[in-house]
Amino acid sequence: MKLYGLTGGIASGKSTVSRILRELGAQVLDADVIAREVVEPGSPGLQAVAERFPGVLDADGRLDRAKLGARVFGDAQERAALNAILHPLIGQQFLLRTQALAELGVERVIYDAPLLIENRLHEGMDGVVLVWVPREVQKARLMGRDGLDEAAAEARLAAQLPLDGKRQHATWLVDNSGDLGTTRARVEEVWRAMLARG
Ligand SMILES: CC(C)(COP(=O)(O)OP(=O)(O)OC[C@H]1O[C@@H](n2cnc3c(N)ncnc32)[C@H](O)[C@@H]1O)[C@@H](O)C(=O)NCCC(=O)NCCS
């Protein structure tokens, strides 16, 4: 089975590209979705997070994501502590799901992960798709989508490697700064290139 990475930065358009790839027939595993599943109520992941970050559960015992985000984006040490709890759990789920898809005879899986390159997961993969936009476009879309002010948007951007630094690791670059039709056409091209690789 071939394994491809799909990455970018916060609000660069990964979800948009992932949706197009799924429409084309790709099997995509989404790290952000897995990251939510490992902290569902009653999970060992949520228990570990609540112990390390007191006060982040709401009245129903669910994770208050905004509260935890405020504590970890902008504080590298706190973020590293959260990553140390969650990343092994996310990695474990990714492996289990990839194995299950391999047993079903799926020929290629795409792992949609914002921190693919930061966590050096790209090194073992058969290719990497990078969804890129200029930093100013990324910041503007982030502020618009999540209703963040500039300081909060900057803190989130600073928690990741700059997109320009990730370019050197890309097998395929998807420039998502134009309109969605342009992005779709490029993603179709990338998908054909993946199919051609076997
Ligand atoms: C801090 C949390 C609770 C904030 O939740 P929130 O709903 O506001 O954001 P969401 O999870 O949808 O993430 C949005 C984007 O933020 C960025 N991001 C998330 N976690 C991190 C992190 N640890 N470091 C850098 N960027 C991150 C990613 O680009 C992601 O796509 C949440 O992001 C989290 O649990 N992060 C740790 C797990 C993780 O690393 N997830 C990233 C995928 S592996």
Ligand SMILES: Nc1ncnc2c1ncn2[C@@H]1O[C@H](COP(=O)(O)OP(=O)(O)OP(=O)(O)O)[C@@H](O)[C@H]1O
């Ligand atoms: N080509 C485009 N033109 C204009 N807006 C776009 C384009 N692509 C994406 N957007 C918008 O930019 C925002 C970010 O896109 P998207 O949610 O796909 O990013 P993402 O990389 O998945 O983000 P995250 O990693 O933070 O979840 C969304 O509001 C989306 O509607």
